[in-house]
Amino acid sequence: MQQEGLSNGFKITGFLNWLGNTTLKVIGELGAVAIFFLYGFVLIFSYPFQLRKIVQQVYFIGVKSFLIISLIGLFTGMVLGLQGYYTLVKFGSEGMLGVAVALSLIRELGPVLTALMVIGRAGSSIAAEIGIMRISEQIDALDTMDINPMRFLVSPRIAASIITFPLLTALFDVIGILGGYLTGVLLLGVNSGIFFNRIYDSVVAKDINGGFIKSFVFALVVSTICCYQGYFTHMRPGGFGAKGVSLATTSAVVISCVLVLVIDYVLTSFLL
Amino acid sequence: MAKPFIEFKKVSKSFGTLQVLDQVNLRIYAGEITSIIGKSGVGKSVLLKHIIGLLKPDSGQILINGKPLSEFSRAEWRDFKRSLSYMFQNNALFDSLTVFENIALPLVERTSMSQAAIREKVDYRIDQFELHEVRDRYPSQISGGMQKRVALARALVTEPTMILFDEPTTGLDPLRKNAVLNMIAHYQHEIGFTGVMVSHDIPDVFFISNRVAIIENKKIPFQGTPLELEQSDNEIVWQFIHGQEVLQDQLTGLDSRPEVEKLLKTLLSKVEKHEGIFTVALFSIDDLDEIKKGVGYIASQRIFQCLAMTLKNHLIQGEYAARFGSSDVLAVFPGSDKSRAEKVVEELAGECSRQELMDPAKYKKVCIDFSLKVGVVEVSSPIDFTALLTKARENLRVIAKMECKGVLSRK
Incomplete structure (x- = not known):
């Protein structure tokens, strides 16, 4: 009896130990990411400005995502138009289709899906590229040349993300609305004038601002997480070399995606 | 004897429970090539990384020109670091930059030189190391020996007063090995930098070294000129020079x-x-x-x-x-x-x-x-x-x- 109590006691302290350790680890990691972000962010504004590198990154993260964002935007809009039409037609309010498509895209789907697509396309490669530079001592080499690796590698990527995310989101929204128009008006016969007029009437600046705030926050989170995972590839337990890079890339994508959805909820509840 | 340029005083360093350096004393003199030899994994690179600040000692002091590294102001540290170059064991070339961009990088990032001036300087090194053919190629497209040359060119392009070589000859065939050592000796004569070289190419490194330090079992049991080394009756030293x-x-x-x-x-x-x-x-x-x-x-x-x-x-x-x-x-x-x-x-x-x-x-x-x-x-x-x-x-x-x-x- 007493022994059983003892072993239960051990179980409970064991659990508490685990809980405490994990919490401390998570908080420590969050702190590290926050400092990493602040340092990288501040260095964007250090002189001389790295315009050339930022433009290169804008090209890589933004321009090269153009096609995929357009494609995803188009189909998202089209399916929204399709689904929305059949729902709204039940209530006889298919005239609201334009608003339904536009608002869901601008407030929600635009920023989120853009962020997810960019994570998959650019985020993973940021993590992998910086991770490989870490394991092949290229980051140490920068350090020995007295070139700040944070400024050289991380700052331009954060800056470029801040520029490209809202722009890509805008692109996504516009093409998505056109997709909705395609199915709603051209295929299913909703009146074109009503479609656009309702959008014009109902979408207000607050909706658009909300979408942009989201995409701005996503830009910071995604670029920081992906750079951070790559930058500290060598510190992760259980994975060295190529394996370490692959783990870093995986966690960069997974953590970014999860955070985007979580933050999306939090932001939405504040913005509404 | 002259004042050492860099001096390690009772430097100890551990990684977790593994102690790598135990109260190590080492002197490096300006304008000389000092070779640090020892078996693999005894902490030779750790020693080098202390000089450039990639690692910090747990205890003990590193003096630069008599002044402890820990008392350096930020500006002093930056000036010191800018006077150094480090040649990594695996070259650490930037694989997404061409040979030219690799060599030019320290100048582009650190100086306010005009593009034309940078191009002139880099092309001079490219000529010197006979790298024109690969000027616009990426590091992965050129041979190992060429990569070494690019790394050496990159180390020299900033005209450093001191270069740290981390096993510059490891993994090269005997001909290339001699070529690299020759290159180092040649440019040391020409430019007069202070060289610190980690190596286990014995006896080849002795020919170009002014001083040799042996690291063994967390300590440095011997340091002196190659001649003193040959005359030494220390058993560890004897094992090293008579390795074969x-x-x-x-x-x-x-x-x-x-x-x-x-x-x-x-x-x-x-x-x-x-x-x-x-x-x-x-x-x-x-x-x-x-x-x-x-x-x-x-x-x-x-x-x-x-x-x-x-x-x-x-x-x-x-x-x-x-x-x-x-x-x-x-x-x-x-x-x-x-x-x-x-x-x-x-x-x-x-x-x-x-x-x-x-x-x-x-x-x-x-x-x-x-x-x-x-x-x-x-x-x-x-x-x-x-x-x-x-x-x-x-x-x-x-x-x-x-x-x-x-x-x-x-x-």
């Missing part, structure tokens, strides 16, 4: 020289007290150096191995043999008089003549005569160690011979 012979001795089963020297000294002191008698036999292969030059290194080593192994087979417990020079083996017979040694010599002579290495037909291309000699000395009255060796050499007589019979001999 040690390997040979292990292959043949010979005892280590310091061990046998120690034994001889006790035996000699016993004889001085009239407490015993012993005999030594010095076996020598005549013209082993000629064979090395004429026939080849391997042949010479095989002949030596053959002698050593046959000899070792005839020795009984309590008798020792060790290499005393490139072609000599000294056998010690404690407590025995001459007859025991003579018996071994006789057996050995018979066996050696039957070996295939003694067959001139084996040397089809180049053949050089050689002979096996032995000098036996019985020690019953006091004598000192060098006199004993001289006496043994004086007594040398031929016991086996390989003759090329003229036809194929180039000698």
